[in-house]
Amino acid sequence: MSNERELTMAKAIAEAISQEMERDERAFVMGEDVxxxxxxxxxxxxxxxxFGPERIMDTPISETAFIGxxxxxxxxxxxxxxxxxxxDFFGVxxxxxxxxxxxxxxxxxxxxxxxxxxxxxxGGGYSDAAQHSQCLYSIFAHTPGLKIVVPSTAYDAKGLxxxxxxxxxxxxxxxxxxxxxxxxxxxxxxxxxxxxEQSYTIPFGKADVKRPGTDITIVCLAMMVHYALDAAxxxxxxxxxxxxxxxxxLVPLDREAVITSIKKTHKLLVVDEDYLGFGLSGEIxxxxxxxxxxxxxxxxxxxxxxNVPIPYSRPMEQFVIPSAEAIAEAARxxxx
Amino acid sequence: MAPSTEQLLEMDRQAWTIRLFEETLAQVYMEGKSxxxxxxxxxxxxxxxxxxxxxPVAVGTCAHLxxxxxxxxTHRAHHFAIAKGVDLKEMAAEIFGKETGLGKGKxxxxxxxxxxxxxxxxxxxxASFPVACGAALAAKKKGKDWVAVAFAGEGAANExxxxxxxxxxxxxxxxxxFIIEDxxxxxxxxxSKSTAIPYNSQRAAAYGIPGVRxxxxxxxxxxxxxxxxxxxxxxxxxxxxxxxxxxxxFGHFMGDAELYRPKDEVKNLKAADPIDQxxxxxxAKGLVSRAQLDKERETAVKAVDEAIEFARKxxxxxxxxxxxxxxx
Numbered sequence: 001m002s003n004e005r006e007l008t009m010a011k012a013i014a015e016a017i018s019q020e021m022e023r024d025e026r027a028f029v030m031g032e033d034v035x036x037x038x039x040x041x042x043x044x045x046x047x048x049x050x051f052g053p054e055r056i057m058d059t060p061i062s063e064t065a066f067i068g069x070x071x072x073x074x075x076x077x078x079x080x081x082x083x084x085x086x087x088d089f090f091g092v093x094x095x096x097x098x099x100x101x102x103x104x105x106x107x108x109x110x111x112x113x114x115x116x117x118x119x120x121x122x123g124g125g126y127s128d129a130a131q132h133s134q135c136l137y138s139i140f141a142h143t144p145g146l147k148i149v150v151p152s153t154a155y156d157a158k159g160l161x162x163x164x165x166x167x168x169x170x171x172x173x174x175x176x177x178x179x180x181x182x183x184x185x186x187x188x189x190x191x192x193x194x195x196x197e198q199s200y201t202i203p204f205g206k207a208d209v210k211r212p213g214t215d216i217t218i219v220c221l222a223m224m225v226h227y228a229l230d231a232a233x234x235x236x237x238x239x240x241x242x243x244x245x246x247x248x249x250l251v252p253l254d255r256e257a258v259i260t261s262i263k264k265t266h267k268l269l270v271v272d273e274d275y276l277g278f279g280l281s282g283e284i285x286x287x288x289x290x291x292x293x294x295x296x297x298x299x300x301x302x303x304x305x306x307n308v309p310i311p312y313s314r315p316m317e318q319f320v321i322p323s324a325e326a327i328a329e330a331a332r333x334x335x336x
Numbered sequence: 337m338a339p340s341t342e343q344l345l346e347m348d349r350q351a352w353t354i355r356l357f358e359e360t361l362a363q364v365y366m367e368g369k370s371x372x373x374x375x376x377x378x379x380x381x382x383x384x385x386x387x388x389x390x391x392p393v394a395v396g397t398c399a400h401l402x403x404x405x406x407x408x409x410t411h412r413a414h415h416f417a418i419a420k421g422v423d424l425k426e427m428a429a430e431i432f433g434k435e436t437g438l439g440k441g442k443x444x445x446x447x448x449x450x451x452x453x454x455x456x457x458x459x460x461x462x463a464s465f466p467v468a469c470g471a472a473l474a475a476k477k478k479g480k481d482w483v484a485v486a487f488a489g490e491g492a493a494n495e496x497x498x499x500x501x502x503x504x505x506x507x508x509x510x511x512x513x514f515i516i517e518d519x520x521x522x523x524x525x526x527x528s529k530s531t532a533i534p535y536n537s538q539r540a541a542a543y544g545i546p547g548v549r550x551x552x553x554x555x556x557x558x559x560x561x562x563x564x565x566x567x568x569x570x571x572x573x574x575x576x577x578x579x580x581x582x583x584x585x586f587g588h589f590m591g592d593a594e595l596y597r598p599k600d601e602v603k604n605l606k607a608a609d610p611i612d613q614x615x616x617x618x619x620a621k622g623l624v625s626r627a628q629l630d631k632e633r634e635t636a637v638k639a640v641d642e643a644i645e646f647a648r649k650x651x652x653x654x655x656x657x658x659x660x661x662x663x664x
Contacts, residue, residue, distance in 0.1 A: 126376030312444030313433030319655035
């Protein structure tokens with residue numbers, strides 16, 4: 001029966017890190033509250049008691065120093081896993097991420113390898129306001145040199161984390177707070193799923209069709225996968241079969257999966273919890289225009305956070321973050 | 337200079353306003369969060385960082401400030417806001433996410449902006465230092481004797497912004513006071529595990545400015561230390577760094593299981609509660625009477641009740657208002 005056990009995403013991530021740390025002595029963890037607390041969102045739960053404070057290192061609130069140190073340690077052959085508590089806090093350490101971690105491999109003519117995994121929490125919907133609710137993966141996907149992982153289920157989270165730790169490049173691993181299966185935050189039941197105990201990897205750049213359909217393609221990731229699936233169930237009762245594609249990684253991006261689905265459904269809706277402007281939804285729409293234009297029966301539709309900071313108050317926040325209802329409505333108008 | 341009787345009474349009222357406001361919020365916060373605790377549900381959703389226990393830092397400092405002086409606070413900022421004179425009703429309404437709040441419900445409890453009382457805060461650790469430097473720079477350019485105070489936790493003193501701001505303020509002799517609240521815990525990480533030296537006040541030496549450590553979580557000790565620093569800044573003699581030992585009674589945020597600190601830590605801290613000690617001291621010195629202090633407490637109870645009532649009764653903003661105010 002042990003093969004059939006279900007895990008939360010947080011436990012799946014912690015297990016992946018644990019298994020890789022057992023396998024590879026060069027791997028270690030740094031971050032704020034990753035030790036006794038087990039990570040504010042549980043991504044390093046149980047690791048301190050297993051590996052001790054030499055390998056599970058609580059840090060001062062000095063992100064530039066410890067994220068920069070990950071780059072430096074990786075250059076010396078270590079394999080650091082480092083946590084930025086909320087992605088919103090990127091501002092205090094962006095230079096080390098954007099100008100060093102992302103670029104040193106290229107500037108060294110490919111001589112330097114930086115096997116760093118930078119984990120961080122994303123997402124809103126629980127009234128944490130403008131400085132604690134953003135997704136921002138598009139900002140990091142924008143600069144060349146960072147691989148971008150954004151899982152939506154426990155199974156995907158484990159396989160993608162092991163792949164991330166084994167990758168010889170910097171990988172940013174974004175986990176959505178609302179998918180971690182925390183005791184203090186509501187999460188979709190679907191995010192908790194069967195996770196094999198044995199180690200396994202999921203290759204980057206392979207989107208997952210979370211639900212096959214024939215009438216419309218919905219491209220999304222993280223929490224929006226669950227909202228899209230909720231919407232798809234509703235739409236199905238109305239005779240509209242939506243295909244839900246979970247990108248899982250932005251860099252590398254599975255363009256083929258998007259194009260293949262458009263060829264089948266001829267209609268594309270992109271749903272994103274990040275900002276609408278200059279981001280993921282525009283990128284996917286551009287791919288559709290560039291490579292699948294003749295297969296589209298309608299203009300591409302995009303649903304994302306309008307270009308405003310995330311407001312605190314519930315009615316306003318729920319208005320700006322795409323909901324299952326809003327996805328269903330957008331899909332309906334497109335399918336008609 | 338020792339505080340006047342009027343000042344002592346005002347400090348007592350502010351202390352109680354803070355304490356009662358935070359304790360009331362702790363109760364209201366749990367409304368709609370049982371039997372299942374979901375941080376996004378209830379009357380007050382989202383993160384909630386309460387400041388009960390840390391009243392002396394805010395009250396002892398702000399006793400020296402006028403409306404024209406600037407205060408920049410942290411993610412845990414209710415006590416600073418109250419001590420600076422921010423309207424309790426508008427603040428409560430903001431925390432409830434209501435239209436009548438300081439930021440029309442857009443900011444929430446970590447993002448309070450009150451232009452009238454020159455108060456602001458931020459959810460980003462270490463963000464108060466540079467902003468306070470800017471307010472101090474503006475005062476200097478305008479030729480005023482106004483000062484700016486940046487409050488921050490001891491964890492924030494390990495951010496680059498702390499060190500950059502101290503250097504800038506010292507170099508430009510800015511009328512700014514940096515006040516570190518040392519409550520020992522940066523969420524779960526104890527100061528001894530995060531900071532290379534025992535006292536952040538020692539770090540002032542690196543920038544050639546005075547560094548003061550206040551060892552007691554005590555209103556009058558903070559009052560003295562802050563008074564000297566603020567007077568110095570008003571005279572144009574530049575910045576001071578003060579670190580105050582203080583305590584937080586609640587967890588880092590509501591919902592924090594607090595497994596990182598000993599179970600009896602808070603119980604022991606409450607045995608030497610700063611408000612009790614303050615009141616006992618000033619009564620023993622014959623400066624005020626018990627009856628006077630009780631009256632201040634009653635005023636605080638009423639103010640908090642009215643603020644919560646106002647927040648409850650206020651309407652929510654319309655959802656479409658989310659699209660307004662990105663730009664001026």
